[in-house]
Amino acid sequence: MKPMFSPAEIRKDFPIFSKVMRGGNRLVYLDSGATSQKPRQVLDAERNFYEQSNAAVHRGAHLLAEEASIAYEGARQVLTNFLNAEVDEVVFTKSATESINALAYSIGNSENGSRFALKAGDRIVVSEIEHHANLIPWQLLAKRTGAELVWFSVDPDGRLDLSNLEELVNASTKIVAITHQSNVLGTIVPLKDIVSRAHAVGAVVVLDACQSAPHFAIDVKALDIDFLAFSAHKALGPTGIGILWGRREFLNSMEPFLTGGSMIESVTMTEAKWAPSPKRFEAGVPNMAQAVGFAAAINYLNELGMDNVAKHEHDLTSYALKKFLQLDKVEVIGPKNNVDRGSVISFTIDGIHPHDVGQVLDQYGVAVRTGHHCAWPLMRKLGLVGTTRASFYVYNDEADVDVLIDSILEAQKYFKG
C-alpha cells in the first residue's frame, strides 16, 4: 500500500506524462472519461505475456499453452474479485460496447418460452442520459422483436426523474438497461429503487459501468443487478478488452451471439452444444495479452485502494466545482453539488463553441473532450450542440484544475469582442 494518495507519485508510473505538448506545455490530461492513460505496470504485463507466455489459451498441451491459460484465467479471477462476482460469471469481450451488443443479441436469440424471449408488447427501459453504446443496441432489439422502448427523463439539474418509476417499469418490462454514471453530466444513478422495482416485475437490470467501475468500488451482489459491462481502457488498462458480467443462471440459459471455437461442448456436422459460461460467450482465441494487462490495471487500482481513488476524485471534483461556479459566463452542465456525482465536469462558455474551447485548451497542454460525447439525445434534450468535458482520474490534482481554469480564462480572452 502506498502511504499517501499522491497524484504526483502516481504520474511517475505513466510514461506519457513526460511528453511535451503544444506550446511546450506539460500534459494536463482531463479526458479519462474517453480513455485513461496506462501505467508502466500494465504495459509491462502485456509485454511480459508476449515475451514469456504467448500461446493460444485452452488449447495445446505444451508449457506455453499452460502458462497462457493460467495467466488468462488468473486475469478473470482478478476481475471476479474486483466485482465481488463468481469466476464463471465474468466473460471477456473486446469492449463494453461489444458486451452490451452481445447481450442484446443473445437476448434476441432466445427461443420462445425463455424468460428472455421478447415479443410485441414487452418493454425495454433505458434513460435519456445513456451513452449511444447503451441505447442503440436496445433500440435495435426493440425493433427486431416489436418490444417498446421507453426511458427515464433527465431533469434540468442533470438528475434522472424517477417519479414515474412504477409507471415506466411496469409488468410488461423485461429489461432495464441503465448507466451507473453519466459520461456527460457525472450524475451517479441511484440504483436501489430501480433494481427493486425491476425485480418486482420480473425484469432484469443491465448496468453500464464504464464510468463507475474505474472510479469507485463495485459489488455486483450488493447492487443486486443482473448484468454489467465495463472496459479496461477507461480503467488504466489496454484497449481491446472488456467484460460482460452476468448472473450464472442467466448466462447459462442464454443463447450465445458469437459462435465458433472454444465456446462449444460438442459439435457434429449439423449441430453444436454450448459450453457453460464463460466459455459459451468467448468464441475464438481471446485477447489474452490484453486480459493480462486488464488484470494488471485492476491490481494497480487495488493497490491504490478503490475507496482512496473515489475519495481523491470526490475531493478534486469539489475543488473544481467551486472554481467553476465562480467563473463568469461559464455554465456547468450537470449537478452543481457534489452529491451522488462522479469526477466529470461538462461545461459551456457563452459565445464560444466547445470545439474552439478545446482548441485553445490544447494550446496550454490541456486535453479535454468536446462535442456531444456519444450522448446525442441528451444534448438535444438539454438544447445544446455540445459541451466541453473535463474528467479526472488518479493522476490528476488541483494544479491540473488550476491550469484548466486559467486556460478557460485565456479562451474567453481569445474569443472576446
Add this chain to the structure above:
Amino acid sequence: MELDSLYQEVILDHYKHPLNKKLSPTFTAQVHHVNPSCGDEITLNVNISDGIVTSVTWEGVGCSISQASTSIASDLMTGKNLDEALKIVESFSDLMSSKGTMAGDEDILEDGVALAGVSKFPARIKCALLGWMAFKDAAIQSSKN
C-alpha cells in the same frame, strides 16, 4: 502562438459577421449536412440558373472554423459558373489535405486562404470542409434537377 495560425483575424471576422447566413425562400437545391463527430449541422440553399450560381445561403450551428468557412465559401461561389465553382471547391479540398505544406492561391480562394492553417490540425479539417461539401452536394443536385 500556434493558435494564431488557425484563428486568423479574417476567420474571426467571418465568424462574428457571417455572410449569407439566412436561407433564401426559394432554391434550386437544398441540402442538410451534419458532422457526426462533433454534432455541427448546416442547411444550405443554392440557386443556379443557366449554369451560374446566383445565390448560396445557409443556416447552421458550429464552431468558428465551420461557420467562418461556410461564410467564405458562400461569398466566393456566388456569381461563379458551376464548373468554375466546383474547381474552387476542389482547390480548397487540396489545401485542406496539404498538412500545412500549401498556402493556397489567393486569386482562386480569396479569403479561403486564411483557412490554410487548419490543414495542420487534422481534427478541424472536417469543420472547415462542412460548408464546401454541402455546397458541392447542392450544386450537383441542382444540376440534376
